Amino acid sequence: MGEAQSGGERTGEQLALLREAARRGSTARARPRTWRGAALAGGLPVARVLVDKGLVHLDRYFDYAVPAAMDAEAQPGVRVRVRFGAGQREGRREGGRLINGFIVERRADSDFPGVLAPLAQVLSTERVLDPGLLRLCRAVADRYAGALADVVSLAVPPRMARAERAPSPAPGGALPAPGPGGWARYPHGPGFLDALARGAAPRAVWSALPGPGWPEELARALATTLAAGRGALAVLPDGRAAARVDAALAALTGRDHHVLLTADAGPEARYRRWLAISRGAVRGVVGTRAAMFAPVRDLGLAAIWDDGDAAHRDDRAPHPHAREVLLLRATQENAAVLIGGHALTAEAAQLVESGWARPLAAGRETVRATAPLIRTVGDDDEARDEAARSARLPTLAWGVLRDGLARGPVLVQVPRRGYAPRLACARCRTPARCGRCHGPLASVGAEETLRCGWCGTEEPDWHCAECGGARLRAVVVGARRTAEELGRAFPAVPVRTSGRDHILDTVPDRPALVVSTPGAEPVPEGPGYAAALLLDGWALLGRPDLRASEEALRRWLDAAALVRPGDDGGTVVVLAEPTLRPVQSLVRWDPAGHARRELTDRASLGFPPVSRMAAVSGPPEAVEGLLRAAALPDSAETLGPVPLPVGEPGRPRRTGDPPPGERWERALIRVPPGSGTALAAALKTAQAARLARREGPWARVRIDPPDIG
Template sequence: MTDPSPPPDPAEEQLALLPAPARVREVVRRTKPPQERTPDPVAEVDPVARVLVDVPLAHLDRPFDYAVPAPLAASAQPGVRVKVRFAGQDVDGFVLERAATTTHTGRLQPLRRVVSAEPVLLPEVAALTGDVAARYAGTRSDVLRLAVPARHASVEKEPPREAAPVPDAPEPRAWSAYAGGADLVAGLAAAESPRAVWTVLPGDDGAALLADAAVATAASGRGALVCVPDRRDLDRLDAALTARLGAGGHVVLAADAGPAKRYRAFLAVSRGAVPIVVGTRAAAFAPVRDLGLVAIWDDGDDLHDEPRAPYPHAREVLLLRAQATGCAAVLASHARSVEAEYLLRTGWAREVAAPRETVRERIAVDVAGADPLAESRDPGARTRLPSQALRLLREAVADGPVLVQAPRVGYATRLVCERCFTSATCTVCRGPLRQRGPGRPLECAWCATAAPGWRCEECGHAGLRAPVLGDARTAEEIGRALPGVAVRQSSSGERVLDQVSSAPAVVVATPGAEPPAEGGYAAVLLLDTWLLLGRADLRATEEAVRRWANAAALVRPASEGGRVMAVGDPAHPGLQALVRWDPGGLARREIDERHSAHLPPASRVATLTGTAADLEQGLAALELPPGAEVLGPVPVPPPRDSTADVDQERYVLRVPRSGGAALSRALQDLQARRSTRKLPHLRVEVDPAELG
């Protein structure tokens, strides 16, 4: 039996289908030996470039060596953007350094091209990206996306900005109310590097005082970097610096500035033309030359948390910079975070605060609410607006504007059965029902499905009540209680007032949206304090006091008649701290409680999130440091807009604080091994803001 004929060659079949002239050309092309391209000669000096490629794979998170062609020798300097060949593709990268030798044993691939000769990644910032990636168990590629904005070619071609003149040191008179305040500013002007946790008095303009600190640092010939939570704080700080330095003495870095404007400001900083940078969390990596001061306003605000991997906090980024460069550091706020108090406890920073006598002159806080004796005399003391609160509103509004803080946005944000108190939920998606205004129909807060004719699934009753009311309903109630008085609203995410006049009015605002008043508020009323304190979160009390303090700080000095009232339980430690205006005491209490429970900052924690199978596989391969604890798993609800039907779980990993760096390294190694084996990515968060 003869062997079967070999199968036809597909390439030959395709060749036979070509027209005769094309077939001849193709045969010639195939038989002609390929011409070897002569590579460009390499640079004579430092012919090796160490490049950090933009590849978000954990096992490739390291520099790679490339040859520097002679034509690119002048432009391929440290910090510039380049294109390189990596895994068969052209990818972006940054030159970290030039070297004379390499440890690579084979032939080095040459740099494809220099995208721009502009050095946008300064050595200090390059080192910082590595520190942040190590701290948060992430990759440098992810951190670089946060640190270096996208290139805008036309902006690079603009004439360089003229260097700002060195300003004169400011007079620290405004800081004299604080013990050690004047010395802090004087030390910055003398090129010293003090580190301070500063509790700002109610009524003081924190933006103006931070501007003094930045100008004092610039007067010493060094740079200053200040981060604030949001655009309103940024506008105030921008105005304060403009008043001191004029236009051009500083730059603003914010993610919402637009690509061209942001890149223009970034280049002014990286080129050393401007020494002072202010911005939101996007500015924490700003390439400030000769950095002398890093400062942050209200570090407890969750807007300082980066929502993108590796989820760094602006405070921690600035502290890493201060530790690496030896520059000054200032954490300023009306309240005090537990992390700031921990810096004082360890001696890393010192406290700057006003004496108790000055505090008593500035602020006076009362609590109305759950007092059994008051309730026996006044049946209205248990209501949401007790008689003491209404009396305060009526009396204070005659002297000027009054601020009312309502914790929730909307009208009736949560509804329950009037008879059995069962939550009213949607029949389609089981989301909570709400009412967006008086006379408006019931609808689901998740899917917006209308719910006409609703009846309780438990008892069949059709009546509803609202245990949680929003700012719109609060404004409506106050308007009925105070006829003839103007009532205005300022709500986060909807309509935020920038400022209000000194005319009599009631301003109902949600936390974070409180507008300052000209001359200060005659009174501040804090409603529904139980709602902020009732959050199932490790930071519930700390966050509640922070929000109350920021609102109360807008009141006039107590010596001028300004009053603050909170409606709640006067025995709660959070309200006691507010009455005494002692945020440091509350932070110390929180640290002691967390230390006994082995919670941050006494320990370092990380969360690991994924499917049950991936987590089981990942934990089996995770090499935890000594003393580590694994807590969980707990189910993680999927996002409401997610279409995935795979359930996820979360583990909490806890180690003593001294083992924090080892835990981050172990998590980085785990992600690298999984990346090498092409296993699904696990979500890792180190020291997350919330553990719930």
Template sequence: MSSADGAGEQLAFIRETVRRAKPRAARGVVMAERQPVARVLVDKGVLSLDQYFDYAVPEAMSEDARPGVRVRVRFGGRVGAHGRREGGALHDGYIVERRDDSDYAGPLAPLARVLSPEQVLTPRLLRLCRAVADRYAGTLADVLQLAIPPRHAGAEGEPSPRPLPPPGAPAAGSWERYAHGADFLASLAGGHAPRAVWTALPGPEWPFEIARAVAATLSSGRGALVVLPDGRSVARVDAALRGVLGEGRHAVLAAEAGPQERYRRWLAVSRGSVHAAIGTRAAVFAPVRDLGLVVVWSDGDSSHADPNAPYPHVREVALLRAAEEGAAMLLGGVSTTVEAAQLVRSGWARPLAAPRDVVRQVAPRVRTVTEHDQARDAAAQAARLPSVAWETAREALTRGPVLIQVPRRGYAPRLACGRCREPVRCRACGGPLESPAADTALVCAWCGTEEHDWHCPECGSFRLRAQVVGVRRTAEELGKAFPRIPVRTSGRDAVLASVPSAPALVISTPGAEPVAEGPGYAAALLLDGWALLNRPDLRAGEETVRRWLTAASLVRPAGEGGTVVVVAEAAARAVQALVRWDPAGHAGMELDEREELRFPPVSRMASVTGPPQAVADLLGLLRLPEGADVLGPVPVYGGPKGETAERALVRVAPGRARRWLRR
């Protein structure tokens, strides 16, 4: 045996001796007799502290200090001469494990307090949050802040209702319209875990189809989880579940309920009182027991991307959870994302769509108007509507409401000089000036400075021209074109959930379209298509198709006179996808291009943004795996004060990202 081998064995013996040494607490603390060490996750979202810390369990807290409960611990400071921990602030945390020993050889600080005996961090939830943190290179503490709602003592003190027995398997209903739709429901009811990418048909049936999928899963004795992009869609699915399942079988986890009520409902799910949960983004972490189905509706909606670190996306969390818990997966929407198309192409999921003849029966008729046609049209100059759109709206208003989608909010969000077409800029920060209303002062969209005496610095003209027209000015112009018709607006300032079936002009920004009662809208006009298609964004085409299809799906079928007029270049790929009502085909072509360019989801990419020197220093420290490359850095806008910043993209080949992120 070499001396190196002997030294290695001696070091291993010392480490094992230290590990098996009886743990000791700070002076004056009586530790619990059984499992006196609590391994705690301290709620500090610092990457260097993304680990567990051992604390002594006082005998008085031994019964309540169970794995999964919230605790208060003293973190930081130092151990003084008498073995007491001095200084350090109190922080919240979670006990993840009770142990007989500790890897730490010194005296252990005691738990300061057990905040609640409620076990909110289950082993399954802990594994999911750890996987999400690894997937997004974040900390476990940050993910837990997204996954577990704040505590409310009053809600914890109330008993949850007794669980109801499983319902019977539902009839297929409108699932019969889809190829293999009835088989999908039967598989859920049989306790299996099918995975599908669902291209939903236009019309009002999709909430009831989700409700039947949930009912089929509950009938097998398992739980179900549905995640939706906004409160309006949550309300629609909630109403459908009440109609299919009755009361008391599901919980709605949405911010509109208020913090205490939402926590009360979350506890009912965690305790097993209800086996189905629906809600918005954070509901993807809901602790549903015996999870059998995860449904994500409209996964391309930006609301599914969390704006808080580590910025997880609902779709990715749902996929991780379905794989971890062996649950079925239903990724649905009226449109199809590139990520969903990749799941189908890889064989991980199966497509769930209706035959073409069924699509033609329920979809509205789609007509196109190009910008060239609009420029030559006198009606478009007078009322901002091409003749085709104006005639369509006038005829449709005799039968019901008409939806008009305008890509921009406000009155005139982008202005230019009326003579030389130079963009109108703020003299304080260089940002774009906008007109919030007619006959009012211009306001900077970046710094909020008002401009009362603008003139063009290039030609001296005082005349203004609207480059982009917003919702409010569109409503003003169309109100003049249709003087006896009510005009309603839905946008960021006030989003309407629904409108009556009576004739009206409903002007909305994308994503804020209200549902029309009764058979739906008689027609829809999709204006300024160039504003969506020309955005400098990788997902511009995909997002445009999603927004158009979402609005068009609210229109009556072509057989009932439903018509959609889109103002955009007819030859554009997104326009053709709308005309043919083929979102899956559009997503497939987008995926082909991504594969050729090695863009996500084919590869994994990380964005690094900051001061030029900081970006250069970080790129110099990175140890990139084989096949990785760096795109950039390129200058980007840094803020209203004009700070310089750069952005670089780090691209990693498939299969190598996980190991790289763990470094």
């Protein structure tokens, strides 16, 4: 293959040419020689190409010759096919397979002193990788120590030829600026909209009031930006939330000025909408995580809702978070930023504490008027109710259920899905394990056979290995079992369930029990749920995770925000230790205070977001080799390495888990603020050098790991 800088396997001829150029110390650039006598493009015969190889040691551009026949089509930003791999020699081919890439630049000369291979094919004349999007992808790759090609694959959807042939809609006309609407409830809300209308770039962290008004308020911020002649982008955690904002924005501006960009639309429709954005036919985007890269022209507002939701972090390398991508983008494009949610993350609180963003919250009187009444099961209740200490639903919860069902639907949030996902021996409390892989046994239904949660093997005749007992008790009760128990307690009331397997979008405004896992709560069609029970708070608060309390409060606030105001009888009962900070923050409806205290605690311990962290995991020799090779900043502190739990056969693997049977270690590297870029660059450089030299097994590098417990 003829590349300007071959990161693959160069031929002997190419290596000799490079050694000769280095010996002479020549820095002169040369025009490419023709390939087998083929005529090259006249003015700019070199195409600099980003090849689709997501490897950090190949994270650079490669030069190819542009045949004269492709001169008009081979423009910066288009998709091409090129030979890449074993290399080529003039006159005959030596392997090299065809792979996809993007032209990023046309040049008159090349740094490579040898013979350049020609472009094999221009796949499309659509310029999908414009300079602004390329600059953003490069910034994201550098921040997360990843390969540019990996980020571009996240940013640019796969090509659909039929979508490219279809014409984009005509751009919508001028829009009138909407009024403040619900933003009038916030002291600084109208001022924020006025700044957007002037084309300014305000930055705000928004504590949204409980109730159904937040989609309309977010849509007004987007519509105000569009009316000012600039682009607007909102990223939501899931398709249901995106659909609500999409409907609210359509009610304000019509359907001609924005698109809904979610995976639910299907590949072709999504690509067609993406092309409408890229071509400038629409300037507004509402979408899920992938929309963070949408090529909106003249971006005026970048908004994200519920930035603490795990759905905002991409599962694919280099695992960027939508909030961080939008902050990078707003800085590059001088756009406004709006980070909103019922709960606040420590990262959002840090933006406020540093002065980078301003808080946007309602007054305490307004909060009290819109929030439901929050009740806990305290010591006084337990003294009057002997069953409260052991019962899953104490007397207070049963009373709120009965009263709520007399007035409308009642929400019951259960942290675990399934029927009884964790079982133990009823006699000696030994956890019930699979005889094949030792995974946890689970009950999937009252009349169903026990089944392993890891390998799926059925256990029809289980006996305890410790005491020989055959009776089981539920250690953890799931949403299906809860729905079954409540259905027996209230036989005249319909019971609806919403979870991962089947998520309800809405429920009618009539008495019903709605049992839901966190994040799957359906939106009530009327004024809100009459009441809500937040069960098994220990399951959320007891997780060995830095963000356990933050995540528990976020899930509780999102559910409680669907309940009617306390003045209208709306009541929420949270079953958790009432003295804990997240419970008290829920009672006072004070997400900002909780986020500030979380930030203070993490600052005293040196935890993110006050510090920047990277996780290096893999076989012990790989972790040791990478840490030894990396030129870490002087301020870096290495924690570990420590062994990771050995992967067990049949157990579901999460991203970063070791393969079954392999022994892995993990080291955490911590640096103070301002050194995150240097940390990422050092790890990426060391990783690239080890991969290029093939120095043993490779380690995984993850910047801002979500789990450091």
